[in-house]
Amino acid sequence: MKKLSKLFMSTIILGALATPVTTFAADGGVYTSNGVVEFVPNEDPTNPVDPTDPTDPVNPIDPTDPDGPNPGTNGPLSIDYASSLDFGVQKITSKDQTYFAASQKYKTLDADGNPSDEVKEGPNYVQVTDNRGTEAGWSLKVNQEGQFTSTSGKELTGATISFKNGSVVTASDSGKPVGPATIVLNADGSQSDVMAASVGNGAGTYLNTWGTAANAGESIELSVPGSTTKYAEKYSTKLTWTLTDVPGN
Secondary structure (H helix, E strand, C coil): CHHHHHHHHHHHHHHHHHCCCCCCCCCCCCCCCCCCCCCCCCCCCCCCEECCEEEEEEEECCCCCCCCCCCCCCCCEEEEEECCCCCCCCCCCCCCEEEECCCEEEEEECCCCCEEEEEEEECEEEEEEECCCCCCCEEEEEEECCCCEECCCCECCCCEEEECCEEEEECCCCECCECCCCEECCCCCCCEEEEEECCCECCEEEEEEECCCCCHHHCEEEEECCCCCCCCCCEECCEEEEEECCCCC
16 A cells, blocks of 8 residues: 555656646736827918818909919918908099908818809908928018009009908917907008917918908908099009018017
């Protein structure tokens, strides 16, 4: 019996020694991988957007040019659009008069980017996009290139354009540029401030709108003295919008 017991124990010990032993980590371990993305300045033109909802691209209608509007400038810092102003057809009078620019008309775009048949109205506006990716700031100014002049060269002496109810709107999270609520243009060609973004602000698309959907047709004025001689002709002038990379204060 003693020999049998020793033989049995020896068999158990040898069997245990022959079985491999495996050790497992308690939680499966830890591994690290990476994710990267890089952005570069965008030089493509930016489409005009809805002045009442800057998330929606639109097709603005130029009241002064059936083939317009002019395309925006190329990026990455660009003027995308500026409204042309139509003060209508007015009767000659010897009284001081104020005429209002018609509101901005535009068509919405479908999913394929084609203009719809629906014409909407909103405030006149100017649109700027900064896709440089630096938040380095910028400045936008406007000037009137001389007085309203008729088709025969007569000037509308003393006439003044005033932009009122100015407001900056955007869908961007970057800090808003600032602009005056009222701009009065000088026919001598001197520039007036429109919008300015300081360093650390102004990345994305911004619109300076004059008025809202409710008062768009009463926010840009043309004041004409009664003493000014008016000829039965069409008068016009040009506005020049200048965008620079000079940051606002």
